[in-house]
Amino acid sequence: MNHLEALDAYFTSKREEHLNELKDFLRIPSISALSEHKEDMQKAAEWLKDSFKNAGLENLSIDETDGHPVVYGDWLHAEGKPTILFYGHYDVQPVDPLNLWESGPFDPEVRDNKLYARGASDDKGQVFMHIKAVEALMNENGSLPVNVKFIIEGEEEVGSPNLEKYIEENKEKLAADIIIISDTGMYGPGKPAICYGLRGLAGVQIDVKGAKGDLHSGIYGGGVQNPIHAISEILASFHDQEGTISVEGFYNDVRPLADEEREAYRALNFDEEALKEEIGVNELFGEKGYSYLEQTWTRPTLEVNGVFGGFSGEGIKTVLPSEAGAKITCRLVPDQDPEDIVKKLRAHIEKHKPAGVTVTVTEFDKGKPFITPFDHPAIQAAGKSYEKVYNVPTAFTRMGGSIPIVAAFDEILNLPVVLMGFGLSSENFHAPNEHFHLENFDKGLRVIGDYYYELAGFSKEDLRK
Structure with a gap:
């Protein structure tokens, strides 16, 4: 049995257990923007620390900031292998208007193979997947193919006002060879994508x-x-x-859009008519001279x-x-x-x-905006892991949204950033009825596990180029 088959068997056997654990995480109303949820923020941080421990991570800490805490854990016993720094966030958006939710925002519910709850897609569900990938590899092998560090913050939804200072003060603690972030989306259903630029x-x-x-x-x-x-x-x-x-x-x-990028976006054959039907408008509107993808990714x-x-x-x-x-x-x-x-x-x-x-x-x-070359070996390796599981080519895209701290990671730690997300743009993050397609939850677990093996084949020098 190869490692991908082993991962598949493990995640299949643990699916209901993992979903129940994720639901427990989603029940915590960790809304960073509202002061009345300060205790819930601490509760979410404690939940993560316990989850880190159960996965086999070490050197666990809940690090206080001037706002909500940062949760840290690592496993550093893969001698000579690259070190991955994984970043995510445990805070969520407010839920208003409450009357538009079909089920309680903090009462997770599965409908049509989609998990509905605030944070299901952005970003608790995707953070949870990385923790469980580590847990699977530790349970199967007793070790990891690479070294890992996890840093999960509680203020991304309010602009990460204290994280840049935290990074500056903890450069040595956070030293790594690449940064992985799963807070972005796929190109479409069944269509994986690596995001190489953020507004x-x-x-x-x-x-x-x-x-x-x-x-x-x-x-x-x-x-x-x-x-x-x-x-x-x-x-x-x-x-x-x-x-x-x-x-x-x-x-x-x-910065002007390169001809190569324009051609790559045209090759994606984006369906504007389907978009109009999906969001319920009869006409798109935007800056003249640019396609919808160019308008929303590069302008x-x-x-x-x-x-x-x-x-x-x-x-x-x-x-x-x-x-x-x-x-x-x-x-x-x-x-x-x-x-x-x-x-x-x-x-x-x-x-x-x-x-x-x-x-x-x-x-x-x-x-600040962020962009990185999409021919970097770490990004290309992520594309290979997607393709093994989804059986289709990986698209390389930009994203219209913002993750303000990504540019800070790039500038302060001077590391390549790999944005490998599993959400879909239709999943209502920041809106009522946020949900996460469980097909991507299931496949994403396997992609992440495989990606750790892919990265183990590189030297540190290869990844730091």
């Missing part, structure tokens, strides 16, 4: 203040600036009619994520509100800098600020 992020909140309090719209309307009108005017100024961002200098540092964006102000209850209230605001995020591409983009946003907002209001801009999440 960065810059987020701000715009607050508009008018009168000192709400005013009667009949008495004051027409003579006093309405903050909702003002915020609407600012937001409308961000794009032209064709979707191009109008902020001065916004595109200055955007920057400026999106309004929320608008607030005035009365929105049942019926009508004839009020002229004193305040209004909006939250916006920009997805950035190589070689854009989040700090520079925020400065340009501030200048644009100041230039387009209507009379009669004061405007405040508050900065939030920031993260």
